[in-house]
Amino acid sequence: xxxxxxxxxxxxxxxxxxxxxxxxxxxxxxxxxxxxxxxxxxxxxxxxxxxxxxxxxxxxxxxxxxxxxxxxxxxxxxxxxxxxxx
Numbered sequence: 001x002x003x004x005x006x007x008x009x010x011x012x013x014x015x016x017x018x019x020x021x022x023x024x025x026x027x028x029x030x031x032x033x034x035x036x037x038x039x040x041x042x043x044x045x046x047x048x049x050x051x052x053x054x055x056x057x058x059x060x061x062x063x064x065x066x067x068x069x070x071x072x073x074x075x076x077x078x079x080x081x082x083x084x085x086x
Contacts (some may be wrong), residue, residue, distance in 0.1 A: 001041050005032040006051055010062040018061075029061040030063045 009030060015021045034042060042062045045051065 002032065002034060002038060002045050006042075006045055006056060006060065009056050010050065010054050013054045013056060013059050025082065030059055031061050031063045033063055033065050033068060036066055044053075 009032070012021070013032065032042065039062055046057050046060075051057070
């Protein structure tokens, strides 16, 4: 799943470089959400030649799902909202 997420970011990167999309916030990265245990795999995938060539590491960052679950929102934490929907 990490590889496919990075491929989508590569598509986005190429579209931006070719002027097919406008992105007015270059200092605001896109994120792939993943478990902490997958962070090392994410970094390894970023080392692939195509992702290096497209400099995906400048566009795409990883954020841990565990960290997101602790972010407060209007209805409590995201984790508690998710638990309520079950």
